[in-house]
Structure formats: C-alpha cells, structure tokens
Amino acid sequence: MTVKGALPGGALGVETVGMTMRFGGFTALDGVSIAVAPGSFHALLGENGAGKSTLVKCMMGFYRATSGQLMVGGREVEVPDPRAAHAHGLGMVYQHFTLVPSLTAAENLVISRDDAPRVIDWRAERVALAEFMGRMPFAVPLDQPVRALSAGEKQKLEILKQLYLGRRFLILDEPTSVLTPDEADEVLGHVKALCAAGQITVLMITHKFREVTAYADTVSVLRRGALVGTGAVAELTHDAMARMMMGDARLADPAPRTGTPGAPVLSVNGVRASDRSGLKDIAIDGLTVRAGEIVGIAGISGNGQMELMEVLTGQRPLAAGEVLVKGAPYDATREEARIRCVRYLPEEPLHNACAARMSVTENIAFRTFDLNGKGTRFWLSGREMRARAADLVAAFKVKTASLDSPMASLSGGNVQRAVLARELTGDVDLLVISNPCFGLDFTAVAEIRARIMAARNAGAAVLLMSEDLDEIIELADRVLVMSEGRIAYDRPAAEADRAEIGHHMGGHA
C-alpha cells in the first residue's frame, strides 16, 4: 500500500518507511512501516510499551529515528524537531493537555501561532477567531481561562488549536482517556466528519476497540516495537485485534463473585466539606460500605469524588459529620489505618500514593517499614524491605529495571501494580479506590479488576470511585452516582439501569 499526495481539501497522506528507534541496546521500534491515506482515520493500537508513543514522537521530531524515513504528501521529508514537523502540516494532540491553564482559550490559540504578532490587536483577533469558530463543527468558550474548562472542552480546544494552526495531519494520543463516553462520542464524531470532508487525516493512538470500530477506517497494531498487523477496520473483529495486540498473552479472567455482604465497615454520616474551589461544598448524608461488597460511585470528574476521597484519606478537613470505620470515628492517621486495616488506591498513584523519586523498594515498604511484627521499630531493616519488595514485585508482575529504580521511572500500569501490591498485602478490611484503571491497557485493566474482586471475595469492604461506567457496572454490587457533591442515585447493581445512571451523572434526572 502506498500513499500519495494530499486531498484538495487539505488532508495530507503520511507514511513511515522502516522506522527504527534504538535507545542504547533496547529497540523500541523495529522497522515499522505504516501508511495513512489522505483523509482517512487511522487507529494505532498496542499495549503500553508497544512503541506507539515512540513511533509518533519520531514522526513529530521529538526523537530522531535511528533509521527509516518519513514521507509527507508523497515526498520524503526530514523532521529534526517538532517545528519542522509543524511546518510540514503535522500536528499532535497529546494525552495530557498542553494548553496553558491560566491563559484564556483565545490567548492559547493566538500565542500558539508561529506568526503571533508582536503586539496583539485583540479586537481584530477576536473577529478572526469568531470567523474561524464559525467554520468549525464545535465551539468552546474563548474568554475563560483554560483551567475553568471541562475536560471535554479542553480536548475540543486542543483539536481546534491544531486546525487553527492549519495542521492537516493530526496525531491524537488517546484523546478520549479524560472524557466521558458522551463527550468522547461527540469529539470523535466531529473529527471523523472532518476526515470525511477531506480536511484532515488522523492517526489516533488508542486502547479502546469500541472507538476503533466506530470511527476508524484502517488500523495498525504494534507489539514490542514491531508492526504485527494492519488493515481495514471493517475486516477485523475485536478478537482478531486483541490477538494481534497481545500475541500469546492471556487476559486474566473476570473473577467470580462469591459470598454475601456482611457487617458495615465504612459509614459516612452527614459529612460536609468544602470543595477544591472553596466555593461549593460536598454533602454526603449517608454512605455505608459493608464487608464483602463493592460499592461503586459513578460520576463525571469534578463532582466531588476527589473531595470525598480526600475526606476519607484525611487530607480534607470536615466541616460537619463523621466518618466511622468499624463503628468508631476514623481520622485516617497512619496508626488508625494500620489497626483497622484501611487501604487506599487513589487516582494518579504516582502523585498521590508514592514518593516519585524514592525507589520501588522504599515505596512498597511505606506501610510496613517501621513494623517488626510486634510493634514499631527504630532501626530499619534494608534486607527485609528488599526481600519483601522482591516478593511483591514478582507476585504482582511489576515490570521495573531494578528494585532500586525510582518509582517515577515505571510506566503508569506498573506504578498502579506496585501500589496495589503494597495496599492489598496483609489484612484488608476496607479498600478505597479511585479510578484504578485510568490510562492502562487492557491486560493491566483485567488484572487489576480481578485483584479488586478477589479482595472483595476475601471479605474486604470496597469503595470504588470511577469515571468509567463500564468498570462500575462490571465490579460493583451497589451503584451510586455522585453529582454536584451529592449522592444522587443508589441502587443494587442488579437493578441499576445504564440510561438512568447516565441521566443522574449529567445532573438532570
């Protein structure tokens, strides 16, 4: 398959030829040739570490490929740096937002232009922006600081920015990982329409088969740095794509649900606390999690889940109410957590549950380094910590270069596994989890969900907050919805209705 030229609407065809990237002795990318036809929507599938990011970084000029060529519009081009890639019409929307939070949307757009004027005539720029927005399929508020925008609006603005800059080949790096399902469908639908109109060509990195099937025309699959399959989406089943992605690896089976709920472990009564902005408050009148049950809290991010997590971890002071664990007031001190066997897996564990620059061994020892079986110890035992870390790293399949590597050097899935290893070892009576599978590939997701289910089956009370409704529905015994800092919905999983949950998540039910 060869790709030539560009469409009259502007969409560019891009092709990599034998792209190889070596970091020292490690081959991250091995002779990958991918052709993306102008005006097509091409999906790039692969597990974490399969080389997807390396490939697009080579295309965008962040890395210089060890060997191989890049063809843009049918001609071979050199991209020594991102500027050169931009000049050829290539643009990238990153997984993490690259908008500047304190600048308004309009300021973000104007300053990202290479020819931004020395003195900005805001009146003229505003007219030009309004005209540009008029031609676009979706709009975002231009005069608010970007930090006030929702995740969906930010993602739209990222894409608008690329179009505003005249990019004709867009790389989207997991563009929907921060969006609700509805937002994801809206954004991808518009992107697809732009492709169909011949205005842009899209290469999208993703883990989600649903999005591949619904939006992509063609797909390429990478495994361990090599291209293992490519073809039209219409001709591939989910199973075929999964087999290509994983090779011989097997998914952990969903753990069966056993046992029935026991006594209440966590009770949150009449709790009031202010939210991050300090302007609104969260109010949890009654929330009970019993032993041997998973209570799932669904909801769009920013509706108080983070604050509830902070209340439970003792990071946020209470204005009123009480948190009881096993019937006694709980202040989330380290000692209370240890005695009552409360464990946490907060979202973004690298920031919220780890010391990023400390070693894997030390991070795994956080719960136990000062215990010696009877009480607390003064002198630490490096040998015991290492032995324990080595056991847990092996048991939880944490991939790390060495036990002494800093936690920050691990990939997202491995940080998650390492924290789970720490939190799930020993007696666990209450497990509080927030977005455990955010941004992970699906082998890691299946494994982590199986471990959560196993903890439940072993009698732990589990409170699971997640923005991923599928995850809640798969795992929870009871489904709650949090909206505007309140619990808006509470049903046993068997009676929960997806559409009704969706309405409550949207805040209009």
Next chain:
Amino acid sequence: MSDGDLGLWAIPIAMLGGAIRVSTPFLFVSLGEVLTERSGRINLGLEGTLVFGAMSGYAVAYLTGSPWAGVLAAAVAGSIFGLFHGLICSLPRVNDIAIGIAMMLLGMGLAFYFGKPYIQPVAPDLPSIGFGWWSDLPQVQAALRVNVLFLIGIAAAIFLWWMFRATRVGLIIRVVGDSTDAARAMGLNPAVIRTLATAAGGAFAGVGGAYLSLFYPGSWNEGISSGQGLMAVALVIFARWNPIACFWAAILFGGAGALGPALQSVGVSSGYYLFYAAPYVLTLGVLIATSSPTRAVTGAPGELSITK
C-alpha cells in the same frame, strides 16, 4: 491652627509622603520579581541586586555627575546579576531558591567591597517634581514632592500589565511560567526565556537600588537597604503576580514603612521605633492572611518552585 502645626493631621500627611518616597524601591523590585516569577522562576537574590544597584548607581552618578547615568549603570548591573542567576538556574538540578540566597549574599558582599570609597563623597540627587504647589502648607508640599522614578515606576507597572495581556512577549512569558510542557510543545525554549526574564527583572531591582542611594535616603552606606528586596517577594504573592496590584501593595508597604518616621516627626518620643517594624509585621501578616492549608495560591504561575 498656625502654619506648620497640623496636629495629628501631620501623621497621615507624613505617611502619604512617606508612602510615595518609601514605596518606589518596593515597586521596582516587585515589578522585577513579577516579571521573573511570571516566567516560572523565583529570584530571592533581588535584595543583593538592590544593594549592588544602589552602590553602582551612586558610584557612577558621583563619577559622571549625572544621576541618570547612575540609574542606567544600576539597571545594567542588575541585569548582569539577573542574567547570572538565570544562567545558573538553567543548569539541571539547580535549585533557584538556594542560588537566590547565594546571589543575595554575593551582591551585598560585592557592593560593600566596591562601595567603600563612595561612602564619603556626595553624588547628585535624582530630580523630583513638586505636585504640592496648590497648597501653602510646607508639609503638604514636602509630601507631594514626587520623584521622577516613582512616576516611571507607575508607567512601568501599567506597561507590564499591558505587556502580559496584549503582546507576544508577555504571553510567551506567561506560557513558560505556567507550563513548561506547553511551552516545549509550542517550540519555545523555557530556559532561555526564563533567563531573559530574570535578567530584565534584575534590571528593575537595580533601578530600585539606585533610587535608594540617589534619592531617598540619598546616600550610599552599608545599611542602605532594610530588606526591601526580600519583602518585595512577599509583596508579589500579596499582589497575586499582577503588576497593577504591585503598585498598590508597594504603596501599602511604603505607608507602613513611613509610620515610624511619621510618628517621630509629630513628637511621639517613646515606642515609635516599634512602628519601624510595621513593614515586617505587615509582611508576616500578609503571608499568613493569604495562606491556606487546603488551597493552592490562586493566580500563581504553575511552574514556580515555591507553589508547585
């Protein structure tokens, strides 16, 4: 009421005059610090830059006979200090706060070393404009004798505010200060921009120093600065990194600084020296009042090492 005897009215008038006189170095140093911090770097060394600016400004004014040549020299000296700070901080694994403290001590040490011969000589003063012509009270006329640098400081505050809003340079500085990743994705080099912003910030602090030695108090000695360079850092936080707010904050701090002398001037003879501590108490109060255990400071540039 006889001419020259205003009773208690003398206090607010003296404070107003004092605020205008004392606030100028605060204003310049804080504008410099705003420029530096908006680019995502903190320069605690501005106290040293201020003192060195005072010395070099005084020396050059004395040698050339022109106070404006002194101001220029102070600005150049300040920008060299800023550039030096910026370059060191661009190296990997360098902490800008530690370097700032080292630069503060270096600046003061160099100023004392080179400034020894200039303690005795008298350099020409900077000109000032009398805005008190409408009153025949000498106190009012004295209070409204406004130095040209103060007016330049106001113009600079307005200019910086406009620059951050409506110029490419201003937006680029804000981008770099708020998100290194976004800046890199945009093809900017954050280290270079921060270094230049730090150098420009140093120039502002140098001019603030020249004001100290060339107008008020108006002579060079080793005790010329009483921590204005350090207080300006607190003032920037108080002003939420907004140049216009810096002006009002500088007036407030200047007024607090003038409280002691004002009380002394009306004949309060005991305890007035306690009021000399007013700016320091105000600094503490401001820092406590604007702090919060649960919220990050609003308006802070995202890349600033103290607020990260």
